[in-house]
Amino acid sequence: MKRPLRTKLLIEVGHNEAIEMANEIIKNYEVQEIQPPRQGLTMIKLRESAKNSLFYIGEVLVTETKVKIGNSFGTGIVMEENNTLSKALAIIDAAYKEKLPETEKWFYVLKKLELKLQNEMEKVKCSIERTKVHFDTMKV
Amino acid sequence: MIMHSTQQAYRKLLEALSFPGKVNSVDTCPNDFSPLISQTGLICLTLLDSEVAFHVAEENNLITETLHAYTGSHATNARNADFIILPLSSSDEEIVKKINQAKIGDLVRPHKSATIILEVESLKYGYKYSLKGPGIKDTNQLNCTIRPEIMENRKNINAEYPLGIDLILVDQQGYVVGLPRTTQIMEVY
Amino acid sequence: MGYVAVTGGKEAIEASLQHLFYERVKHGKWLSVETIKGTMRGFIDHIMSESSLYSEDLAALAMKQSEGNVEEAVFLLRAHRSTLPRLYYSTITDPRDMFVHRRISASFKEIPGGQILGSSHDYLHRLLDFSLIEETEEDVWQKKLDFEAIEVPEGSSIPLEKLPKVMDYLRAEGLLNDFPVNDEEPDDVTKMSLTFPSSRSERLQILTRGQTGGIVSLGYAGLRGYGSSHPNVGEVRVGEQPIHIQLDGEEEEYYIGSIKLTEVESFIPANVSENGKEVLAFDIGYGACFGQNETKAIAMSILDHALENPEDTPIHDEEFVLLHVDTIESTGFISHLKLPHYVTFQSKLEQMRKIKEESGASVNE
Structure with a gap:
């Protein structure tokens, strides 16, 4: 599973799963904390459609953590203040880069989360669709 | 807290660049940046962040990767770097090559130039240099193992003030000396 | 002084x-x-x-x-x-990837995906709801559950996570003044203070963080005649915008979360030269901001277009608009007037007394 989707699933619907995965790694490997969870900013670069150029719309608060397992650095970044999740994401990131065997069975956890996210999104979409206007022409 | 170490290191760097030639002692770094001298590591932690780019003269990417991981700073080539780190193992030719490639800024933005962090054997013995310029009353003396050719090269780069490069020297004992672009250096025989 | x-x-x-x-x-x-x-x-x-x-x-x-x-x-x-380090820059964020919660067009009735009202105060009578005075936490839970119990149609039919834009309509008809993709790194007004003439990226950044009241007032003034950018709202979209970053030396992007965003595209008639001929097409006035702030985003789209087309009125004057819409700058300067100005005022007072004395003396003579 590609990282954009993996991180999305863990951040949107898999907080508990992420923490469990990270704990599994901490139990079995030495995890070195390179950057303890800290808060910082990420500047958002937006594409505007009038001239198709780019501009900065503003910054978002993030919590960042960096760890090292074996020879691999892992980064965990999540919006708002969330030290626990940020650190868990960093450990998971490093575990994938280090190709630890645990990551193979995580695939099934992530597949479940993918289904969960799809279901949640589908529910929201169905509800929003009720607000779609169905035009009728008025009789004169 | 690492923040307190870097704050103190920052004060020391200010002192070093305000009084060129003054030998300052900087604390060791809590993290391992070997083969860099420990104090160089702390200076890098102090100066580098994600808003600047750095270059390390090295064969493999070992130092570069570690510095990126700890500081979030971006690795680049010597021509685009805001900070160029020259470890002790760098040959004289390499040092000359890298500082010749370094950014010297332009007349509107002379601060958009590179700062060179150069590791040397010693800042207590070696060639004798006499220093003049802002921050120095009359003259100051610096003993260090940097070869005169390198100093000569630095002089050529800094010929057109305000353009030029600033040097931070770190020796094996962990002493730190600052040589901003304004300092004029003469070898004493 | x-x-x-x-x-x-x-x-x-x-x-x-x-x-x-x-x-x-x-x-x-x-x-x-x-x-x-x-x-x-x-x-x-x-x-x-x-x-x-x-x-x-x-x-x-x-x-x-x-x-x-x-x-x-x-x-x-x-x-x-200002106390936090800026750690990252996002990859190029395109509102075409927004998970749309609300999207309306005032220009076309039938649009792909339709007019989706989402949630908005626009359709309220604006009558005070006195029942809220007595509202309890229990009531709130009940209202929440009531909403969640509403039966919704099964299976969605609109691709809200990849909704086509209304402006694509104009493009298809060849009526859009289209520009090639420009990936030039934007300027950043938080790092370099503004100089004139400003760049487009600086203008948009200042407008999007501008004071809501200031942006709306100036946009309104532009509409009423102190400017000549009169738009049709092509599209207002509000939704969740996914944000990604790219770490150095790594291939795959990293998802960090989503933000609520309002985006507005206004259609404004313009003369465009095509093969040396002047033809009529539509320009886009662009507005976008954090959160659901529709009035601000529409006003921003008016000001964006006005500033792209300088004219001899205040609303088309970049110095007039950009230097006065920032909330910290304007409220800061106004409220500095509360600081002691004792000495400056005393000197004014003295001058005035002196002038009065002198003129009084000359009358008596």
């Missing part, structure tokens, strides 16, 4: 602050930051946009601390922002 320092206010200031802190608690009432976050969506969106810092948690805290004073809350957030 010289400034003279005076001392002596220390105790008075300390006592004044005690009074200020007392104001917040004197009724013995308490509001948790979580409650603010859960109930004050409009306020939070408003100040996140003006402070150009996206954090619902911090915005809610700022509201609590400032007792709901917008100006103060934005000041707190801008100040806090």
